[in-house]
Amino acid sequence: MVVRIYQLKDRQTFDRLVYQQLLEEGDILLAADLLASRDVVIGPGGDASLNMPLEAEATFVAVVGLFRHPDTQRNTWKQVLAREELDPDKPRIFTAEHNQLRLRPEAAK
Template identity: 40%
Template sequence: MPELLSRSRRLAAASITVAIAAAPALLPTVLLSGCGVWQGVSDTTSAAWHAVFYRKVKVLNVDLAAREGLNLDDAGKANSVAVRVYQLRDRKSFDAASYDDLLKNDRTVLAQDLADSMAVVVNPGASSSLTQPMKTETNYVAIIALVRQPGTDGAWRRVISTKNLDPEKPLKLELVASRLQSPDDATATSTTTTASK
């Protein structure tokens, strides 16, 4: 019996020695597998957060409404306006482009950044809606109104980050005189005017 006890102690000691010797080799494997599990949990959590709190726009809907006194000529007669909507990967080329660049060579000027585009002609007092699938690489939506006298204030163009678009509602814009504006602009202007009085 003492021999059996002694033998089991030697086996236990040998097992412990093997386990201690193997620990440094197994430690990186155990730690790395833990990282993989953590990364998987982290990715899943991130995906769930984006699904709940950041819904991506899959279809670009733009509603345009024009006022009666749109794009007046020298005689005071209202004229229709061509509106172009661009889906852009980056906005730098668009921001650097002049009115004439976009009027005559928009595809060339925006070639690197252009994911897709659409256009419509809007008559005075009328409205129009545009719909287009949103490209996955689109980060900005840029809109221009090709008016007779664009002015120097840039009111004939808009750029909106796709992060600021509501997937449930269309992007609403108004054509007023020679300006392209958001209904929020009118609210902001009236609030500023009221506050300054």
């Protein structure tokens, strides 16, 4: 499965897009806010780390799980994190299973 990571200046456009739009033309539709994107391939029940340099202008990181059968009712195929929720020394981990993308809780500080 592919997990797509977007670094964004603003999240409003991302929040309005549906699964099929992001799958087929996400980079084009997000162009005004998109600073960087990256695809990570993970195995079934695997996880992905948000371990990439954050662009200076990025205020949000959006993560999309490109599932075969995404839950488009509950939108469990995507997550958005504000810059303040990220620590450059502690990459956040996402798990992908049962057509859901979940953020693993941060370890206690």
